[in-house]
Structures are given as structure tokens and as C-alpha cells.
Amino acid sequence: MHRPPPGEYRTVSTAGEPFRAFVPAALPPLPPIDWNPALRRRFDDALVALGRLDAVSTLLPNAALVLYSFIRKEAVLSSQIEGTQSSLADLLLYEIDEQPGVPVEDAQEVSRYVAALEHGLARLRGGFPLSLRLIGEMHAVLLDHPQGRGKTPGEFRRSQVWIGGTRPGNAVFVPPPADAVADCLGDLERFLNDVPESTPPLIKAALAHVQFETIHPFLDGNGRIGRLLIVLQLVHDGLLREPLLYPSLFFKKHRPLYYELLNAVRLQGDWERWLDYFAEGVEQSATQAVATAKQLxxxxxxxxxxxxxxxxxxxxxxxxxxxxxxxxxxxxxxxxxxxxxxxxxxxxxxxxxxxxxxxxxxxxxxxxxxxxxxxxxxxxxxxx
Missing domain, CATH: 1.10.10.10 (Winged helix-like DNA-binding domain superfamily/Winged helix DNA-binding domain)
Incomplete structure (x- = not known):
């Protein structure tokens, strides 16, 4: 289905140079998703795979020890997408106060991802809602390292950002202007909490990930927080008891396509291709996680x-x-x-x-x- 971009462009000016910034429309998408039989099957398969993975947390002995390693695996993979060189061994060395084989700053960044996810889980399990406040708290934890402290940890941005290029005028993509961020995030928070209507959890995770990355609400750390939210929301909505999924493995393996499909939604409203990719990634990641857990x-x-x-x-x-x-x-x-x-x-x-x-x-x-x-x-x- 051909549809217009899911939002509007606003002409903004910085340092006297005009450019167009994209402001996404609230979710769910309009016109609605074209749920053709192939796409429905893809999501059905992903849900079956997630169910098998969820069973690992109750059926296998010492699943908590597997969880400890899987959280770190996702942290390493998600951080590698953003350019860090830290391996799993580097992270484990850093956690016992040993020198990793890469600059210590890389291992610190990965360690903060682990801490951010654990903070989010602890807050949810303490009854705190999945909210903008919680997202801000996790961002503050994520950027609590020397390189992150100058990038307003825990605060939504108050200035323009852009992706690719040297300035907004030649960027690959320009997220909403700063004065539109609060409204965009408010809409996203309502969507995450099924207001005004309920959305199936896995579909919600797929749609919300694009929306969060499109809003790009922080000066730094948007990609990592956006991927962290996928797993956190699946736990919050009951599809997983524990965050055993590591979707960043699929995103890293198919990184060019990951970015291409995010842009295809923004530019052409092509939600269907993104949803197909996302569901395939969840299915493959969940299936591999089950196999690895059993092997361990x-x-x-x-x-x-x-x-x-x-x-x-x-x-x-x-x-x-x-x-x-x-x-x-x-x-x-x-x-x-x-x-x-x-x-x-x-x-x-x-x-x-x-x-x-x-x-x-x-x-x-x-x-x-x-x-x-x-x-x-x-x-x-x-x-x-």
C-alpha cells in the first residue's frame, strides 16, 4: 500500500539556514496497516518463538544465571551498533575491575546499558508505570559515565539534532524541532499505555521503536534506549517474564536494512516492510536464545x-x-x-x-x- 509519510515536515531555521524537520503523527498509523496473510503469519511465528523463550524462564533450572549473561549479550550488541568495540569478554573483565582489551570508555558504555535495563526492570516490578519519567531515568543511568555527562543525561533535548551530514541542511534525516518533542513524546507515552485504544504488545513494540527513533528525544543514546525499550515493553506487557530476548543481534547482522526500513517509514509510510523485518528479527532472536540457553x-x-x-x-x-x-x-x-x-x-x-x-x-x-x-x-x- 502506498501511503504518505506518517507525519508532517516543518520548515525551521538554524543559523540563518532553513531546513525541513519531520514531526511524526501519533500512533497507531493512519491509514491502518495492511495486514496481508504473509505479514500475519510472520507475527504469528514470532509470537510462538517468544512463547518458547518465555518458557525458558520457568522450565529450565538456573534460568536466572542465563538471564545475567543474555542481558550482557544484548548490551554488547546494541552498543556495537552504535560503534563501540567492546566484546562480551571486555565487559566481563571491566565488571571485575580488570583492564578490558579495548579502551575502558567502551566497556563503561556497555556496562551502563546493563545498568539502565536493570534500573528499568526494577522500577516496573516495583509498580512504576512505563512512562516518560522512567525513560528519562534510564537515560540518566545510561549516560552516567565521563563521556556522557556533558550530553544532558536524563533530559529530553532542547535543541535541534540531525542524523547524517554536517548540519541540518544536508542531513539524511532531521527529527522534530525541540519545541515539538514534548507533544510527540506525550503521544508515544499514551500509545505505550494503550490510550486511547489497545494494541497487541508485539505490534506495539514494533511501532513504538520506529516512533521513538524518529522523535530522537535525547542528544545522545537514542538508539540504545530505543532498543532497550523493545525488551522492557515486552516484559511490561506480559509477553516475557524476563528480558531473555536480544533483538540487537538481528539488527546488527542486518544493520543497513535496519536503517533503510526506519527511513522508509518516515519517508514513504512503509510500515509493512518494517513490521515484516521486525517480526522476523524477533522470531530469529527468540529461537536462537532458546537454543543458546539449552546449550549452556x-x-x-x-x-x-x-x-x-x-x-x-x-x-x-x-x-x-x-x-x-x-x-x-x-x-x-x-x-x-x-x-x-x-x-x-x-x-x-x-x-x-x-x-x-x-x-x-x-x-x-x-x-x-x-x-x-x-x-x-x-x-x-x-x-x-
Missing amino acids: LALVDQDRDRIATLGRSATSALAVLQALQRQPVTSAAALVKATGLALATVNRMLVQLVDAGIVSELTQRQRDRIFSYRAYVDALNAEL
């Missing part, structure tokens, strides 16, 4: 059986193994904190786990050594 838990079961043969050491070694699922790149000091075991006991267990081929020592130094639950990390890194 099968690995742990296999290693637990091997540890059971260690005799009197088995109980302490199992405690270390459980801690390694939460922090698969770690140090003896971090394991002492995680397990409550004495340092001498932890060191003795690490020697046994290295000898058993379960753990690898990464640093080859006498003190402050770093260890990796290598097979676990490799499984998490398989698609990165």
Missing part, C-alpha cells in the same frame, strides 16, 4: 557430572561452577565474593577445574590471575 544448561549439567567425581571437593567446586555461570570471566577474588568460600579453597578448586579442562587460566601470571569458563563464553559468543 546442557554444558553446565555435563560439567556438574564431571565435578561430582571429585569426592570431598565436589561441594566447593560446584559452588565455584555456579558462580562461573554468572561471571564466566573472573578472578579468584571475585569468586570469593560470589561463593563465600575462603581464598585458599577457591584457588584449590580453580586448580582442579583447570586440570579437569572446565576452566582456562587466561593471564599466565603469578598473582591476580584471570580465569574463563571458556566453553560457556564460547557458546555465548557463537553469534557475535
Whole structure:
């Protein structure tokens, strides 16, 4: 279906140069989405895949430990879309106060993404609504690092921004002028909360993501907050009990198409192609997450059986193994904190786990050594 752009262009002037800024119309789209049979099937398949993923959080043992890793995986992927070089191993090293293999600023940025998502989840579970205030709070957490503090963390922008180009006059896309941001965000907040009408959660997530990125309400961090909101809203609306989905894997793999389709909505009102892409991404991401979760838990079961043969050491070694699922790149000091075991006991267990081929020592130094639950990390890194 050919439809006009879902909004209007306003002519604005900065430094004497006129340009056109796009102000999106409120959701849901008008005219309505063309729900052809293929698009309906795509969303049906995505919902089935999400249901299987949601079951992981209740049917698999130690799902909370898998969740810890999956949140970090999404943080790494979403940040890589924005240009950071940090890997999952870099983030895990940073979290135990070790030097990552990339500039520490990159690892800091990824770590703040994790903190922003965890803050949002905690607030929702405490009864706080999915709201502009919550989005602002998460943005403040996201930008709470030296490079972010000059970009008005937690505050919606009061100046013009643009995407691509050197100025609004030659930009690829110019979001709404600052004086239109509050109204656009108010409309989006109402849509997220099913006012004036209810929208199925997965469709809502797809539409709201485009709208948020089009409004571009912050000076920095819009892409990461926009992708974070996808998972947060699916949890809020009950499609997922836990944020086990990492959609940024699909977006990163198909990054040029991701940006092309966002622009196609703004320029041509082509919601259908975006919705098809989004639903495919959710289906693939959810299916891969289920497979990875099962692979991780099968690995742990296999290693637990091997540890059971260690005799009197088995109980302490199992405690270390459980801690390694939460922090698969770690140090003896971090394991002492995680397990409550004495340092001498932890060191003795690490020697046994290295000898058993379960753990690898990464640093080859006498003190402050770093260890990796290598097979676990490799499984998490398989698609990165």
C-alpha cells in the first residue's frame, strides 16, 4: 500500500539556514496497516518463538544465571551498533575491575546499558508505570559515565539534532524541532499505555521503536534506549517474564536494512516492510536464545557430572561452577565474593577445574590471575 509519510515536515531555521524537520503523527498509523496473510503469519511465528523463550524462564533450572549473561549479550550488541568495540569478554573483565582489551570508555558504555535495563526492570516490578519519567531515568543511568555527562543525561533535548551530514541542511534525516518533542513524546507515552485504544504488545513494540527513533528525544543514546525499550515493553506487557530476548543481534547482522526500513517509514509510510523485518528479527532472536540457553544448561549439567567425581571437593567446586555461570570471566577474588568460600579453597578448586579442562587460566601470571569458563563464553559468543 502506498501511503504518505506518517507525519508532517516543518520548515525551521538554524543559523540563518532553513531546513525541513519531520514531526511524526501519533500512533497507531493512519491509514491502518495492511495486514496481508504473509505479514500475519510472520507475527504469528514470532509470537510462538517468544512463547518458547518465555518458557525458558520457568522450565529450565538456573534460568536466572542465563538471564545475567543474555542481558550482557544484548548490551554488547546494541552498543556495537552504535560503534563501540567492546566484546562480551571486555565487559566481563571491566565488571571485575580488570583492564578490558579495548579502551575502558567502551566497556563503561556497555556496562551502563546493563545498568539502565536493570534500573528499568526494577522500577516496573516495583509498580512504576512505563512512562516518560522512567525513560528519562534510564537515560540518566545510561549516560552516567565521563563521556556522557556533558550530553544532558536524563533530559529530553532542547535543541535541534540531525542524523547524517554536517548540519541540518544536508542531513539524511532531521527529527522534530525541540519545541515539538514534548507533544510527540506525550503521544508515544499514551500509545505505550494503550490510550486511547489497545494494541497487541508485539505490534506495539514494533511501532513504538520506529516512533521513538524518529522523535530522537535525547542528544545522545537514542538508539540504545530505543532498543532497550523493545525488551522492557515486552516484559511490561506480559509477553516475557524476563528480558531473555536480544533483538540487537538481528539488527546488527542486518544493520543497513535496519536503517533503510526506519527511513522508509518516515519517508514513504512503509510500515509493512518494517513490521515484516521486525517480526522476523524477533522470531530469529527468540529461537536462537532458546537454543543458546539449552546449550549452556546442557554444558553446565555435563560439567556438574564431571565435578561430582571429585569426592570431598565436589561441594566447593560446584559452588565455584555456579558462580562461573554468572561471571564466566573472573578472578579468584571475585569468586570469593560470589561463593563465600575462603581464598585458599577457591584457588584449590580453580586448580582442579583447570586440570579437569572446565576452566582456562587466561593471564599466565603469578598473582591476580584471570580465569574463563571458556566453553560457556564460547557458546555465548557463537553469534557475535
